[in-house]
Amino acid sequence: MSAKRSSGFNGYRLAAIARKESYQIFRDPSTLLVAFVLPIVMLFLFAYGVSLDTRNVRIGVVLEADDAAAQSLAAAFSGSRYFSVTPARDRREVEPRMIAGHLRGYVVIPQDFASRLQRGQTTALVQIVTDGTQPNTATFVANYAKSVVSNWAATQIPDAAPAINVQSRFWFNPEMESRRALIPGALSIIMTIIGTLLTALVVAREWERGTMEGIFSTPATVLEILLGKLLPYFCLGLAAVSVSAVLAVWVFGVPLRGSVLTLLLLSSVFLVPALGQGLLISTLARNQFVAAQLALVSGFLPAFILSGFLFEIRSMPRAIQMLTYIVPARYFNAGLQTVFLAGDVWPLILPSIGAMLLLGSILFAIVVRKTRKSLEV
Amino acid sequence: MHARLIRLRAQIVKELLCLLRDPKSRAVMLGPPLIQLFVFSFAMTLEVKHIDIALLNHDSGGAAIELVQQIQSSDLVDRVRTAGSERELAEMIDTQQVLASVVIPETFSRDIARGNSGTAQIIVDGRKANAGQIALGYLQTIAGNAATTRRPLSGGETATVRHEFNPNLIYPWYVVPSLAGILVTLVALMVTALSIARERELGTFDQLLVSPCTPSEIIVAKAIPAFLVGTVLASLMMGAAVLLFGVPFTGSFGLLFGCLMVFILSLVGIGLMISSICSTQQQAILGTFAVVVPAIIMSGFATPVENMPVALQWLAQCIPLKHFLIILQGSFLKALPPADVFANAWPMALIAAVTLTLATRLVRSKLQ
Numbered sequence: 076m077s078a079k080r081s082s083g084f085n086g087y088r089l090a091a092i093a094r095k096e097s098y099q100i101f102r103d104p105s106t107l108l109v110a111f112v113l114p115i116v117m118l119f120l121f122a123y124g125v126s127l128d129t130r131n132v133r134i135g136v137v138l139e140a141d142d143a144a145a146q147s148l149a150a151a152f153s154g155s156r157y158f159s160v161t162p163a164r165d166r167r168e169v170e171p172r173m174i175a176g177h178l179r180g181y182v183v184i185p186q187d188f189a190s191r192l193q194r195g196q197t198t199a200l201v202q203i204v205t206d207g208t209q210p211n212t213a214t215f216v217a218n219y220a221k222s223v224v225s226n227w228a229a230t231q232i233p234d235a236a237p238a239i240n241v242q243s244r245f246w247f248n249p250e251m252e253s254r255r256a257l258i259p260g261a262l263s264i265i266m267t268i269i270g271t272l273l274t275a276l277v278v279a280r281e282w283e284r285g286t287m288e289g290i291f292s293t294p295a296t297v298l299e300i301l302l303g304k305l306l307p308y309f310c311l312g313l314a315a316v317s318v319s320a321v322l323a324v325w326v327f328g329v330p331l332r333g334s335v336l337t338l339l340l341l342s343s344v345f346l347v348p349a350l351g352q353g354l355l356i357s358t359l360a361r362n363q364f365v366a367a368q369l370a371l372v373s374g375f376l377p378a379f380i381l382s383g384f385l386f387e388i389r390s391m392p393r394a395i396q397m398l399t400y401i402v403p404a405r406y407f408n409a410g411l412q413t414v415f416l417a418g419d420v421w422p423l424i425l426p427s428i429g430a431m432l433l434l435g436s437i438l439f440a441i442v443v444r445k446t447r448k449s450l451e452v
Numbered sequence: 453m454h455a456r457l458i459r460l461r462a463q464i465v466k467e468l469l470c471l472l473r474d475p476k477s478r479a480v481m482l483g484p485p486l487i488q489l490f491v492f493s494f495a496m497t498l499e500v501k502h503i504d505i506a507l508l509n510h511d512s513g514g515a516a517i518e519l520v521q522q523i524q525s526s527d528l529v530d531r532v533r534t535a536g537s538e539r540e541l542a543e544m545i546d547t548q549q550v551l552a553s554v555v556i557p558e559t560f561s562r563d564i565a566r567g568n569s570g571t572a573q574i575i576v577d578g579r580k581a582n583a584g585q586i587a588l589g590y591l592q593t594i595a596g597n598a599a600t601t602r603r604p605l606s607g608g609e610t611a612t613v614r615h616e617f618n619p620n621l622i623y624p625w626y627v628v629p630s631l632a633g634i635l636v637t638l639v640a641l642m643v644t645a646l647s648i649a650r651e652r653e654l655g656t657f658d659q660l661l662v663s664p665c666t667p668s669e670i671i672v673a674k675a676i677p678a679f680l681v682g683t684v685l686a687s688l689m690m691g692a693a694v695l696l697f698g699v700p701f702t703g704s705f706g707l708l709f710g711c712l713m714v715f716i717l718s719l720v721g722i723g724l725m726i727s728s729i730c731s732t733q734q735q736a737i738l739g740t741f742a743v744v745v746p747a748i749i750m751s752g753f754a755t756p757v758e759n760m761p762v763a764l765q766w767l768a769q770c771i772p773l774k775h776f777l778i779i780l781q782g783s784f785l786k787a788l789p790p791a792d793v794f795a796n797a798w799p800m801a802l803i804a805a806v807t808l809t810l811a812t813r814l815v816r817s818k819l820q
Contacts, residue, residue, distance in 0.1 A: 105735035113742045120746055124764045125755045133758060173616070175792045176778050179756075182611075199612040207618030208781045210626050211498040212756055217613045218589055224610040238599040239519065240569035241592050246545060248578025256581035272741065276734050364646055365476045367737045371638060372484035380492050385754060387583035389503050389530070389551070395495045409548060412579040423547045 088295045092303025099277070100307055109273060110315045114265040118319060121257040122327040131159045132216060135169035135181035138162065140188040144231065148184055148201070151227040157219045166204075173206050180205035180216040182224075192231065200224060247332075247416040255330075258323045259411040260384030263404045264375070265319055266342065269312045270349025271356070271374035272367070278304060278357035279366035297446050305350045312349070316342045323415070333414035337424065341410045344431045348403035349374070351438030358445045378404035406430045459665055463673035470650075471643065471677045481643070481681055482688070485635040489689055492631055493697065497623045500586040502530040506544045506553035509534070513561020515570060515598075522598045523554065528590045545577050552576045552587050617785040628697045629780045630753050632689035633715075637748070637773050640682035640716055641740050644723025647674045648815070649736035657818075667815040671808065674727075675720045682716040693784070703783030707790060711779045711797050718772040718800045721807025728814035747771045752778075772800045 100106045136152050138145055153160045161178060163169045169181045183202040191200050203220045205213040248255045281287040290300055320338060323329040331338070352374055360366040380386060382404035388396055399405050406427035413420050472478050509516055524532050533550060535541035544550045553575045560570040574591050576584040618625050651657035660670060693699045726743065730736040750764060751773040757765055768774050775796040782788030
């Protein structure tokens with residue numbers, strides 16, 4: 076074994092650094108907390124806690140009329156699975172409850188309801204008032220309340236068939252369960268936390284404590300050091316993704332229509348830019364607090380908000396759409412949702428892989444340059 | 453008493469220096485959150501617009517042409533891409549070139565002309581649960597409108613809708629104040645969680661313990677910097693909400709500010725609890741993360757709290773952000789009456805009292 080300094084790549088030195096790093100991972104329970112416990116909590120929350128399939132929304136039904144038709148419409152609201160109804164006689168009863176946030180809106184069935192009904196549908200039958208502070212819920216209340224009224228009206232007014240009948244189908248997710256779409260997305264957030272936040276912290280700690288200089292003074296090359304540091308986190312990330320995928324499929328009932336290999340390939344490729352970003356942050360910050368804040372704002376929050384996981388990218392302003400192109404989680408999220416729900420759609424997966432590799436190589440190129448420089452100074 | 457005040461003052465000065473001395477730390481406390489406020493406020497929209505849809509039209513009749521025109525001219529759709537076959541249509545959905553597609557069968561116009569219903573099929577990409585459902589809702593409305601122009605007797609408006617407090621459902625009115633609450637949570641928790649853990653890691657905490665300072669003094673001194681940072685950040689963000697985003701402020705500013713203090717105090721309590729358990733900064737940061745991520749998910753920001761299972765709804769009561777979001781949104785848009793403000797403020801005060809007491813206990817236990 077020659078101890079020549081910095082001459083080419085040495086597998087033993089790489090393995091030694093990787094081993095040291097692995098010990099560090101397993102010695103600190105907080106790493107395992109974030110790599111395994113937090114993912115399970117998040118998957119659980121996305122499966123059972125948070126749901127975009129709104130039902131049992133609390134609304135008030137203000138019955139100003141007393142006739143049978145009005146009663147029957149009120150009963151239609153009570154019977155709907157989308158609403159949980161608080162009955163009232165006067166809108167002054169429900170208005171304060173809506174302000175307090177106990178009700179998301181209310182429906183007023185007016186005094187002259189029966190005569191409006193007889194006149195046909197030239198005038199609106201009821202008034203729907205929603206709490207506009209939460210636009211999403213407000214839209215939901217308005218649309219579903221309208222459909223309750225229309226469906227009820229259809230049973231009351233014998234009329235010709237509607238001109239257009241819409242048949243809708245959801246591909247890949249026929250029951251439209253939001254968890255099936257959210258859980259694959261949650262994986263991309265978990266991987267961002269492990270790849271970017273964890274790496275940023277650990278390497279920043281070495282800089283903060285000065286042990287990084289210690290490693291640099293060894294015969295190991297910059298490349299060996301960087302790879303040795305990243306390898307254990309790469310494995311940790313893949314382990315976390317495997318555990319999460321197993322849970323997603325067997326516990327939370329998300330189908331895996333693509334192949335396991337494609338899933339692992341996508342995850343491995345995503346780790347390249349994620350780890351690169353973590354490394355870059357730590358190199359720039361060299362302080363754990365700063366590194367944590369930077370990882371949060373440049374890694375975690377974009378993975379949450381700009382990845383298309385919850386918010387539709389095409390609906391964002393043009394400038395922000397451009398910004399999403401440099402968020403690796405955007406590509407990973409699309410790939411994951413496809414592998415889980417649709418299958419191995421290579422025309423979508425290959426460009427995603429290409430984009431992630433490109434972002435990864437740019438990040439690593441910057442890291443290697445920055446690290447060399449810092450040694451010279 | 454006098455000696456006590458001098459001690460406390462010295463400690464507070466020290467804590468402030470610790471936090472604000474490093475220019476990078478100073479910068480990341482205020483800069484990124486403010487940038488995030490701007491970027492994310494525009495990004496976080498659950499509206500769906502400007503999407504591409506695919507069209508497979510087997511019918512050359514007038515009713516089909518009219519339906520397609522209505523779809524094309526709506527705000528929802530940016531581009532309608534014509535598919536030549538079922539396969540081409542499937543490909544566009546598979547590769548996410550389009551979010552939804554409309555299939556019009558050969559008999560569509562003929563059925564309508566005969567007085568029957570013409571059936572149009574809408575296929576939605578189920579990978580995008582939320583956007584897909586919203587897009588479907590819009591497409592159904594468009595089809596409904598097209599149907600009424602064809603046959604005015606059927607369908608039609610059955611109800612008028614009024615959105616109170618935000619008549620045009622402007623998303624930033626909802627997102628900006630809420631995001632301010634979330635970003636303040638992140639920063640305030642992180643700053644406090646690190647405070648004790650950093651001293652433990654560097655070994656200076658032992659020095660602190662052998663000094664004449666009492667545990668409550670230590671806690672007060674550690675709480676103040678985060679308190680200041682949180683207040684400044686929140687004020688900046690709320691100012692930006694009103695002045696730059698034009699969000700109306702209808703409530704009581706004094707009350708909101710009072711609640712902000714209680715809110716930050718409860719965050720400081722949680723942060724200090726985490727901090728006194730952890731022995732390294734890494735543990736503190738990751739511990740904070742493990743707490744804050746589920747807390748934000750359950751806070752009712754992205755999805756209403758009442759959609760969650762009952763057990764989780766109870767758990768959500770322990771999240772200060774959940775209560776503060778109600779106060780924030782209410783104070784901005786609803787002119788929330790003081791009684792309702794109070795109803796959401798006392799749980800935060802309770803959380804603050806419990807966590808701060810526990811944190812003091814934990815520090816005291818280190819003394820013995």
